[in-house]
Amino acid sequence: MSTTRSLRLPTWLLACASFAGIVVVLGLLLLLASQSLPERTGPPAEQLAIERTVLSPSTIELTVRNTGADPVRIGQIFVNDAYVAFTGATEPLPRLSSQTLRIDYPWQEGQPYLVSMLTSTGAVIEHEIGAAVETPPAGGGVLALMALLGTYVGIIPVVLGMALLPVLRRSGPTVVRILLALTVGLLAFLAVDAALEGLELAAESGGAFGGSLLVFLGAGLAFLALTAVGGLQRRRSAAADPDRPNGGRLALMVAVGIGLHNLGEGLAIGSAYAVGELALGAALVVGFALHNTTEGLAVVAPLAQQRPSVGRLAGLGLVAGGPAILGAVVGVAVDNAGISALLFGVGVGAIVQVIVQLAPALRNQAGKILDPAGVAGLTAGVVIMYVTGLVVTA
Template identity: 65%
Template sequence: MTTASNPARTWGPALGVVTLIALVLTALAIFGGDTLPDRTGPPIEELSVEQTMLTPGEIALSVRNTGADPVRVAQVFVNDAYVDFSGGDTAIDRFGTETLRLSYPWQSEQPYHVSMVTSTGAVIEHEIAAAVATPRADGGFFALMTLLGTYVGIIPVVLGMLFLPTLRRIGSRGVRVLLAITVGLLAFLAIDATLEGFELAEEAGGAFGGTALVVLGALLAFLALSALDHRLSRGAAERTGLRLALLIAIGIGLHNLGEGLAIGAAYAVGELALGITLVVGFAIHNTTEGLAIVSPLTRRRPSLVRLLGLGVIAGAPAILGALIGGTVTNPELSGFLLGIGVGAIAQVIVQLVPAVRDKAGRLLDPATVGGATAGLLAMYLTGLLVTA
């Protein structure tokens, strides 16, 4: 019997090594600390404010210990005035969370500076740029977030897909230019989401990685979508156009999840400019995403149900994102989800690039360079219309 046909011989040594490592690490955790000297420096006390909730007469801060040592909040000041608060009676361990409820008659739209003084005298600052009552997560709130997600996600994408009959009338060169435009559109989305993810990561305390979470989300999404593409590619060759359209729809959908997060979070803190400008701006901006989805379908005739399904896949995640963003204000979670959108879009670009090449195998000829440039400019210019 060969080694390959005997699982015990193949995996037995590896299992033994893993067991030995586990035993050594357990012993170090139990006995190792007693053999090392105590740290001579001051405690490392760090708190990150993950969510601010304002209700009449109260400011609630959800804080997380992102430092190495336990932290106990002893006093809290708002605009240099001492305030009574509840919560934080015991020390917050590393990665632990606590909600501090401050009794304070805040005024709407006014800025506030919160200072948390720890038991050792360290001061941790938090700024509230403009106080706005936190919306209640009731039926009206969920209905509004669903409506917003539909306005800025599903409707614009489906409208952009209406260009399909026109796109079918262009020749093979035109298809290549159209696919190059799609690459430009998606590249801009990926760059924009990356920058936004890194910006959010800088606002977080870094307890769970900060910018590394954005990169991790991107890599996981890229690998997951690659596996999905491999699964879909087992079908018939004539389904290539539908496969690409589905991958584009999924990639755009994951991006719109992050876009919905931004909308919901902005609404929760009173920074979302609700109105016709928001709706029209997002409609024009996201219509280009529908164009990207149907670009691989110029030689196919999918049913209306499939087209609508692609539109829902691409647009509906904006609804979910708005609901999450409006109820869970966590910069690191938002950064991770934005990273997922970046990785998905990057994988779609990898799938589209071979279709952009001409018969000689050239990728960057004047037509495709012009198409990609047009896609980038279209997303940039329409993005200027978005006021969220």
């Protein structure tokens, strides 16, 4: 009696062979297509996105990126229909590459300007400067100002909201459920607000790296990353009741979600200051204080039945509000719409994941979430964020 042995290749070797086969077929397809298909007819598809505008005395600097399919060479530049001298763009700009154009022009503060770039093929690409304002240099003074502003609108309001924890401890289970529902409503409002702002910034980026897809990419990556982190925390949690989420873990997740949102908020503040569109003053600070104090309440709501240490509360406040400082500093130094859109997407994904984490804690004894108490909390959270958002002047 004989036995037959089947020869089996290792899995890794089979995977490598399959991948190599796909690469070979795609290479042959590319070679065949390039030789058999006719070249494109018609004029070149020239597109430029202006990523950054820097105004200094008698000078306008534009950072441009080629978002089209064909190389772009800028032949002439006009400002308000007047021919101007410029430097940069000495060679054709390949796809997705960027260059900085330095335009010599005696602009006047507060005046609007239309910059028209004439390419070598005769196409005209325009960029509008609504009101000319000198760009602040990214020196130590400006960065310190952004750090101070981030503290005012990020850390301090969040800590003020967290100071309501002693009141929450004396609340009954129904009140705690309402506050958790309020937290979810607050976070849902922040997610929608961040998504809309991210999509608006993505539209301004010119679509070089995906445009609005950057928002969804950031949201997806953040959601998956926090889901993995949350799963790891759950496995390590020593909660007494396995059917109910741990309050400390939920508070940390809420702080992370709000912190990533405040990172995008700080970016918006820094970018607005860089182009002279931010009205610094008491109105800005008070507006953000009212708006973001509710975020501090959301952080401590899951801790209503616990007694965390002062150090832990300080850490949660730093996680939730501190990213506003980083965002403001990066925003004033970089001012890139694509990066801002991606980070707003990260904030959206983080907040959505936190909402998923909080949802089980909203159930009443009958297992329902949308009972009168839950609906009241959700509605109150959305309304509070909407009303306080009206007083933010940034």
